[in-house]
Amino acid sequence: MQSVSAIIKPFSKRFIGGETLPEAIETLRRLKKEGFMTTLDFLGESNLSRVDAQKATAEYIENLNVLKKEGLDRNISVKLTQIGLDIDENFTKENLIEIVKVAAAMNGFVRIDMEGSPYTEQTLRLAVEAHKKNRSVGMVLQSMLRRTSEDAVHLLKEAIPIRLVKGAYKEPPSIAFTDKKDVDRQYVTVMKRLLTSGIYHAIATHDEKIIKEGMAFVKKEKISKDSFEFQMLFGIRNKFAKQLVQEGWRVRIYVPYGEFWFPYMVRRLRERKENIWFVIKNIFRG
Numbered sequence: 072m073q074s075v076s077a078i079i080k081p082f083s084k085r086f087i088g089g090e091t092l093p094e095a096i097e098t099l100r101r102l103k104k105e106g107f108m109t110t111l112d113f114l115g116e117s118n119l120s121r122v123d124a125q126k127a128t129a130e131y132i133e134n135l136n137v138l139k140k141e142g143l144d145r146n147i148s149v150k151l152t153q154i155g156l157d158i159d160e161n162f163t164k165e166n167l168i169e170i171v172k173v174a175a176a177m178n179g180f181v182r183i184d185m186e187g188s189p190y191t192e193q194t195l196r197l198a199v200e201a202h203k204k205n206r207s208v209g210m211v212l213q214s215m216l217r218r219t220s221e222d223a224v225h226l227l228k229e230a231i232p233i234r235l236v237k238g239a240y241k242e243p244p245s246i247a248f249t250d251k252k253d254v255d256r257q258y259v260t261v262m263k264r265l266l267t268s269g270i271y272h273a274i275a276t277h278d279e280k281i282i283k284e285g286m287a288f289v290k291k292e293k294i295s296k297d298s299f300e301f302q303m304l305f306g307i308r309n310k311f312a313k314q315l316v317q318e319g320w321r322v323r324i325y326v327p328y329g330e331f332w333f334p335y336m337v338r339r340l341r342e343r344k345e346n347i348w349f350v351i352k353n354i355f356r357g
């Protein structure tokens with residue numbers, strides 16, 4: 072029988088923008104032609120050696136330079152465990168600040184992805200510190216976490232741009248909503264708060280019902296379509312994303328690339344039972 076990774080690999084092509092940077096650049100070019108904005112994510116997480124964390128930091132900086140050279144969006148998404156959070160917070164801060172400095176110098180932007188709850192507190196702290204030094208950095212909040220409404224209030228006071236997501240990590244009920252209805256309810260409440268904050272935020276979801284509720288709210292409150300953006304993951308709800316662009320909404324696609332795609336793919340599979348069925352069918356075929 073094949074390994075799980077070998078079975079998932081063909082399926083991963085749908086969700087990953089390329090295994091190498093040149094492949095990812097091609098994907099970004101195509102998306103740009105279609106009217107999308109993009110953010111590039113160099114896949115990787117949980118680096119346990121300083122050397123690997125420094126290599127990842129260098130790769131992010133290289134990404135920014137290549138994006139600038141290619142005339143593409145100078146916008147990247149970074150995971151803090153990839154640049155040292157499992158090793159040392161100060162070391163991570165130095166790496167993050169270095170990346171943000173390069174982004175700021177070219178008028179670019181760094182979004183700090185939010186990982187599982189063991190990292191929430193440190194990630195928020197580092198984001199606030201990095202933002203105090205340089206405003207070219209933003210944060211992610213997950214509506215599945217009970218604490219998120221309060222975190223939103225705190226980050227709004229600091230005027231930090233937020234990407235709002237539902238949350239992709241398995242969390243204990245003591246800190247996270249287990250019922251999808253509660254996750255969605257908090258998403259909508261926080262979304263409305265963000266949209267009326269006067270800060271440029273990102274509404275990151277493929278949930279058509281929530282997106283439509285956001286659009287209706289924006290219309291009712293006479294909020295400019297340019298004052299925020301929708302975000303979606305590469306390979307999910309493509310037609311719907313294109314439709315939004317055609318209707319004049321700002322849409323950014325999150326494009327992951329690299330060889331370390333396995334944990335990212337597992338999160339994408341878990342989100343939808345049809346994806347899991349696909350893998351199971353292939354196990355029995357293989």
Ligand SMILES: Cc1cc2nc3c(=O)[nH]c(=O)nc-3n(C[C@H](O)[C@H](O)[C@H](O)COP(=O)(O)OP(=O)(O)OC[C@H]3O[C@@H](n4cnc5c(N)ncnc54)[C@H](O)[C@@H]3O)c2cc1C
Binds near residue numbers: 183307324338
């Ligand atoms: C741009 C972006 C950045 C993100 N960054 C983070 C982050 O930093 N931290 C974090 O925890 N999470 C992140 N996420 C993931 C997020 O938390 C959710 O896990 C993911 O977006 C699925 O939730 P949903 O909002 O689309 O709603 P859901 O209710 O899960 O899905 C709504 C609809 O979207 C489609 N859909 C959703 N997921 C899939 C899938 N995997 N395959 C096929 N169709 C699908 C289906 O049609 C589904 O009915 C990010 C998501 C986006 C869009």
